[in-house]
Amino acid sequence: xxxxxxxxxxxxxxxxxxxxxxxxxxxxxxxxxxxxxxxxxxxxxxxxxxxxxxxxxxxxxxxxxxxxxxxxxxxxxxxxxxxxxxxxxxxxxxxxxxxxxxxxxxxxxxxxxxxxxxxxxxxxxxxxxxxxxxxxxxxxxxxxxxxxx
Numbered sequence: 001x002x003x004x005x006x007x008x009x010x011x012x013x014x015x016x017x018x019x020x021x022x023x024x025x026x027x028x029x030x031x032x033x034x035x036x037x038x039x040x041x042x043x044x045x046x047x048x049x050x051x052x053x054x055x056x057x058x059x060x061x062x063x064x065x066x067x068x069x070x071x072x073x074x075x076x077x078x079x080x081x082x083x084x085x086x087x088x089x090x091x092x093x094x095x096x097x098x099x100x101x102x103x104x105x106x107x108x109x110x111x112x113x114x115x116x117x118x119x120x121x122x123x124x125x126x127x128x129x130x131x132x133x134x135x136x137x138x139x140x141x142x143x144x145x146x147x148x149x
Contacts, residue, residue, distance in 0.1 A: 002119050004127055005107030008134040012145035014071045014096040017104065020141045021074060021092055030140040033133040041068045047076060053125060063090065071096075079112075086114040104137065106130050 010017050020026070022041035027034055032052065039047035042065060049061045063078030066089070073093050080086040093105040107130070110119065 002110045002115050002123075003107060004110075004123065004130065005105060006127065006130045006134055007106070008104050008131075008138055009097070010102045010104055010138045010141050011100065012102060012141045013100055014094050014102045016145045017094055017102045017137070017141050018071045018074075020137060020144065021094075022068070030136050031133055032136055033129040039065075041065065041074055043068050049078070051129075053122075053129065063088075080114070084112050086110065086112040086118055104134060106134055 024037040024039065024041060024047070028036050034049055035052045035058075036050040037047055039045055045065050046062050047065060049063060051059045051061065053059055061078040063076035065074075065076045067073045067075040071094055073091065075089065075091040077087065077089045079088075087110070089109045089111075091105075091107055091109075095103040095105065097103055108126070
């Protein structure tokens with residue numbers, strides 16, 4: 001298994017981050033990595049995710065949602081072609097820091113026969129894409145969240 005993980009601090013309450021993260025229809029408006037998701041953030045449902053790996057390369061996956069625990073965890077599992085070849089468990093964990101700050105932990109656990117050879121070629125780009133999505137999510141949430149101070 002190989003795990004890639006990123007983190008970012010978002011200046012908004014956890015429920016506001018969750019609201020944007022699970023508004024799947026709006027991904028095409030702000031997300032540079034997962035440019036489109038069809039489906040619902042609901043356990044045991046399938047999604048159709050369109051990922052923009054590089055400016056020239058898109059990939060479509062149909063993962064199953066493993067968890068959609070409000071304000072805590074959104075997680076799905078997908079595979080490349082057949083199970084056991086190159087599988088990924090993608091996750092977004094939300095950790096409230098205080099009433100107005102949330103830490104996003106965004107990562108993926110990769111397993112399967114092709115993990116080591118494929119990771120050599122996609123590791124850096126994948127981390128870059130996770131970080132780009134994190135920054136875009138932060139910007140989106142913070143632009144929508146207005147404090148009452």
